[in-house]
Amino acid sequence: MASRHQLGEPVVVVAGVEKSFGSFKVLKDVGLIVRRGETVCIIGPSGSGKSTLLRCINGLVPISKGSITVAGREVNDPRLDKLSLRRDVGIVFQQYNLFPHKSALQNVMMAPIHVLKQDKAEVEERARRLLAKVGLSDKLASYPGELSGGQQQRVAIARSLAMNPKVMLFDEVTAALDPETKKEVLVTIQDLAAEGMTCILVTHEMGFAREVADHVYFTDGGLIVEHGPPAELFGAPREERTKAFLDKVL
Amino acid sequence: MDPGAPLRCVRDDVADGATARQIAMIAAFFERLNETQGLNFSVFYDAFDRSRFLTGLWTTSYICVVAILASLLLGLLGVWVAGSGSRLGRLLVRAYVQFFRNTPPLVQLSFFYFAVGGLLPTVSDGFGGQSPLVSGTGWAIIALSLFAGAFNVEIFRAGIEAVPSTTVEAAESLGYTRLQLYIHVVLPLAFRICLPALNNNLVNLVKTTTLAYAIGVPELLYAASQIWSESFNVREMMNVLLVTYVLLVAVLVFVMGRWERAMRIPGYST
Ligand SMILES: Nc1ncnc2c1ncn2[C@@H]1O[C@H](COP(=O)(O)OP(=O)(O)O)[C@@H](O)[C@H]1O
Ligand SMILES: [Mg+2]
Numbered sequence: 001m002a003s004r005h006q007l008g009e010p011v012v013v014v015a016g017v018e019k020s021f022g023s024f025k026v027l028k029d030v031g032l033i034v035r036r037g038e039t040v041c042i043i044g045p046s047g048s049g050k051s052t053l054l055r056c057i058n059g060l061v062p063i064s065k066g067s068i069t070v071a072g073r074e075v076n077d078p079r080l081d082k083l084s085l086r087r088d089v090g091i092v093f094q095q096y097n098l099f100p101h102k103s104a105l106q107n108v109m110m111a112p113i114h115v116l117k118q119d120k121a122e123v124e125e126r127a128r129r130l131l132a133k134v135g136l137s138d139k140l141a142s143y144p145g146e147l148s149g150g151q152q153q154r155v156a157i158a159r160s161l162a163m164n165p166k167v168m169l170f171d172e173v174t175a176a177l178d179p180e181t182k183k184e185v186l187v188t189i190q191d192l193a194a195e196g197m198t199c200i201l202v203t204h205e206m207g208f209a210r211e212v213a214d215h216v217y218f219t220d221g222g223l224i225v226e227h228g229p230p231a232e233l234f235g236a237p238r239e240e241r242t243k244a245f246l247d248k249v250l
Numbered sequence: 251m252d253p254g255a256p257l258r259c260v261r262d263d264v265a266d267g268a269t270a271r272q273i274a275m276i277a278a279f280f281e282r283l284n285e286t287q288g289l290n291f292s293v294f295y296d297a298f299d300r301s302r303f304l305t306g307l308w309t310t311s312y313i314c315v316v317a318i319l320a321s322l323l324l325g326l327l328g329v330w331v332a333g334s335g336s337r338l339g340r341l342l343v344r345a346y347v348q349f350f351r352n353t354p355p356l357v358q359l360s361f362f363y364f365a366v367g368g369l370l371p372t373v374s375d376g377f378g379g380q381s382p383l384v385s386g387t388g389w390a391i392i393a394l395s396l397f398a399g400a401f402n403v404e405i406f407r408a409g410i411e412a413v414p415s416t417t418v419e420a421a422e423s424l425g426y427t428r429l430q431l432y433i434h435v436v437l438p439l440a441f442r443i444c445l446p447a448l449n450n451n452l453v454n455l456v457k458t459t460t461l462a463y464a465i466g467v468p469e470l471l472y473a474a475s476q477i478w479s480e481s482f483n484v485r486e487m488m489n490v491l492l493v494t495y496v497l498l499v500a501v502l503v504f505v506m507g508r509w510e511r512a513m514r515i516p517g518y519s520t
Binding site: 058060082086089091093095098100110111114115116142143144145146147160 | 427430442
């Protein structure tokens with residue numbers, strides 16, 4: 001296993017982040033580093049703030065304290081151009097969240113055309129390529145309502161990739177899928193990671209995390225309880241809470 | 251804004267031979283009906299009554315089309331301002347909606363025509379006289395647009411609120427600005443959700459145009475009443491009037507239905 005320091009420069013740096021909804025503290029002093037080309041998994045019980053953390057990273061939710069930088073830019077700097085941030089950070093959600101009134105191809109083409117103002121013909125070619133890559137060449141004209149969950153999720157991945165992001169965030173993207181369709185989405189993500197895309201994955205698929213992750217973070221109660229290479233964290237967890245969680249889910 | 255103008259094209263002398271013959275046949279039938287049965291549908295055989303009635307029909311259609319479009323624009327503008335995060339904007343839109351929703355449209359119309367219209371300066375009509383800046387038809391369009399627009403604000407708001415926040419979040423995470431988000435994602439979905447309610451409101455608007463009668467706008471009801479007070483055929487004209495409105499509303503419902511079908515999304519139900 002390569003040392004983390006042989007990987008690229010840090011793409012996402014989260015330091016001392018706190019986030020409260022009203023008086024409820026969801027994140028308490030969270031820190032993590034993701035380097036270029038790295039695949040990082042975040043595991044932990046439901047409600048521990050994993051989704052909130054991802055949403056903070058692409059600026060959908062403002063943080064209360066601390067700092068998050070993406071490609072060297074402070075996410076919560078009020079002067080930061082949100083557009084340039086979101087162009088660098090792709091996010092895929094558990095519920096796919098495709099645009100239901102657009103075909104698969106249009107879903108992938110929309111943001112590059114509307115947001116990046118790129119040439120339509122070029123975008124279409126790229127969109128076709130991306131949909132082929134996620135195995136959906138035969139579904140270009142289908143609407144989200146006509147696709148299975150796994151197919152929709154792969155369109156959603158292609159849609160994010162069409163913006164050429166520097167980092168991809170995946171929030172329990174297989175949680176709503178049945179075991180068979182789960183596989184097709186996981187394979188897509190695995191290919192992506194293998195190609196060198198920087199990925200942060202929130203997942204309950206422990207087997208998958210163990211296989212693809214370069215580094216795993218375990219969160220509980222808004223804190224990073226423990227982190228390390230998957231072999232260490234899954235094989236020999238140091239913390240009691242980690243052990244208890246892994247015993248329950250493995 | 252001359253509602254009488256396009257009438258020229260429906261005058262008998264312009265119609266081609268076949269149509270002229272048909273019109274003549276229809277006229278002969280109704281003339282006989284009047285002589286034998288005493289049922290006086292003068293609009294079908296009397297050129298003067300017919301022209302008055304068609305002017306009314308044109309005026310009503312004109313008011314409907316312009317007021318429908320303006321009320322849709324007002325509805326969009328209203329939800330946009332109300333959702334823009336400006337407190338003043340939100341307050342203004344709320345006041346507008348409350349005012350026009352909670353007062354009778356006839357009173358609104360009179361208010362604009364008599365109170366506001368009376369305050370405006372008059373302009374020279376080019377014949378040495380003075381005419382009001384905004385005609386009765388103009389006021390009817392303004393008042394009815396504002397009236398229906400207030401309901402459209404509420405209808406659009408409900409539609410926009412029904413667009414899943416997760417879909418909005420997906421667009422935001424792709425870097426969409428608020429305007430782009432509205433144009434490409436929120437409004438297309440909200441429109442589909444609120445079409446049934448919008449349908450109702452626009453049908454209501456068509457029917458409400460009869461109120462313009464009260465300020466002397468030569469729309470359908472006004473034309474009909476002029477005809478029946480001179481030709482003494484109230485009962486017949488009432489029937490003609492009702493059928494005409496049924497047809498007018500049918501046209502609107504047909505157009506809205508076409509629109510709804512054109513916007514139907516495969517595999518998606520609202
Ligand atoms: N917008 C919000 N307003 C209030 N509470 C929220 C909001 N979003 C998340 N929470 C709360 O924050 C906690 C963590 O949520 P989440 O980040 O979704 O956890 P996870 O993804 O790890 O399951 C939960 O208790 C949730 O109810
Ligand atoms: Mg979650």
